[in-house]
Amino acid sequence: MNEKTTHYLLDAAKYILLFMIILLVLSMFFGGIHLTYFWGEKLLSPDPLYFALDINEMFEIYGKILIIVVGYELIKSIKIILFSNKIPFRNVLQIAIIAISNKLITLDLHKTDVNALLGLAAITVSIGVAYFFFNKKESE
Numbered sequence: 001m002n003e004k005t006t007h008y009l010l011d012a013a014k015y016i017l018l019f020m021i022i023l024l025v026l027s028m029f030f031g032g033i034h035l036t037y038f039w040g041e042k043l044l045s046p047d048p049l050y051f052a053l054d055i056n057e058m059f060e061i062y063g064k065i066l067i068i069v070v071g072y073e074l075i076k077s078i079k080i081i082l083f084s085n086k087i088p089f090r091n092v093l094q095i096a097i098i099a100i101s102n103k104l105i106t107l108d109l110h111k112t113d114v115n116a117l118l119g120l121a122a123i124t125v126s127i128g129v130a131y132f133f134f135n136k137k138e139s140e
Contacts, residue, residue, distance in 0.1 A: 017078050024078075028071045035064045059106050066102035070095060090138070093131045100124055 042057045053061070073095040080088040100123055107120075 014082055017082050021075055021078055024071050024075050028068050028075075031064065031068050031071070035061065035068070038064070063102060063106040066098065066105070070099050070102065073098060090131075090134050093127060093134060096127050097131065100127060 039061055042053055042061075073091065077088050077091045077095060080086070080091060100120065104120060104124070109117075
């Protein structure tokens with residue numbers, strides 16, 4: 001490909017990434033509204049324990065909050081890719097750590113298969129090892 005075509009393709013890719021940032025921001029905004037509605041609905045329910053949340057409701061709320069945090073971290077990573085033309089491996093690993101932590105925190109152990117648990121353990125260890133080596137490389 002010639003240089004002009006490559007330039008146009010990179011510009012198109014940047015506009016696509018900007019559009020994705022807009023979609024992520026909108027998702028976070030509407031997710032925050034949904035989270036507020038969900039929290040208010042659970043808190044103001046006609047249960048005998050007014051203003052009390054049970055543990056399952058708290059897990060749902062924490063899971064939704066962590067998903068919004070993952071969206072925020074994705075926006076930061078896409079912004080780095082757009083403005084520095086490099087892939088932020090450390091940020092991507094941090095997003096993976098947050099996402100896998102979200103899954104582990106909200107996991108129902110009674111309904112989870114042993115193979116799924118082993119897979120999550122393998123993913124957690126591999127992300128941790130990768131993060132360790134990237135931090136070790138940066139400190140040298």
